[in-house]
Amino acid sequence: MSKRRRQDKLLALIEENEIGTQEELAEALGRAGFCVTQATVSRDIRELRLTKLAGRNGVQKYYAPKKAESTADDKYIRVLREGMLSMDCAQNILVVKTVSGMAMAVAAAIDAMQFKEIVGSIAGDDTIMAAVRTVEDTRTVMEKIRSVCGN
Numbered sequence: 001m002s003k004r005r006r007q008d009k010l011l012a013l014i015e016e017n018e019i020g021t022q023e024e025l026a027e028a029l030g031r032a033g034f035c036v037t038q039a040t041v042s043r044d045i046r047e048l049r050l051t052k053l054a055g056r057n058g059v060q061k062y063y064a065p066k067k068a069e070s071t072a073d074d075k076y077i078r079v080l081r082e083g084m085l086s087m088d089c090a091q092n093i094l095v096v097k098t099v100s101g102m103a104m105a106v107a108a109a110i111d112a113m114q115f116k117e118i119v120g121s122i123a124g125d126d127t128i129m130a131a132v133r134t135v136e137d138t139r140t141v142m143e144k145i146r147s148v149c150g151n
Contacts, residue, residue, distance in 0.1 A: 006034050007044055011064050018061040020052065025062065053143045065148065076109035080149050087145065089138045096128040103128050113148065117141050
């Protein structure tokens with residue numbers, strides 16, 4: 001089977017399941033009909049730029065950046081890195097502090113990444129408030145933003 005099909009299946013598996021180790025990923029691919037070695041899985045993880053985030057039960061799981069996170073990255077990541085000072089949450093509200101005058105640009109960068117967890121956001125001069133679907137989703141978004149920024 002082709003590398004592309006295997007990697008597409010790998011992405012589908014981590015989207016549908018909380019898979020946290022290369023061994024679990026190799027086993028899941030095996031059950032799906034793909035005969036893979038740990039080295040192949042490791043290479044696929046690197047090529048697909050997978051990262052790990054805390055899953056629902058607090059255990060780390062693989063996560064694939066969405067297209068918006070990887071294609072428009074340079075511009076948006078630069079804006080996030082240069083403009084964002086800190087993040088915190090109050091229940092399902094994400095509060096992002098920015099350099100003075102940068103909140104709208106940072107909010108636009110976050111919006112462009114199309115995080116499905118964010119319902120909407122408002123930006124002032126140096127603060128962004130984003131409404132997130134759930135408290136758990138707020139933590140996930142914070143980890144995604146940290147991951148995208150390389151923190």
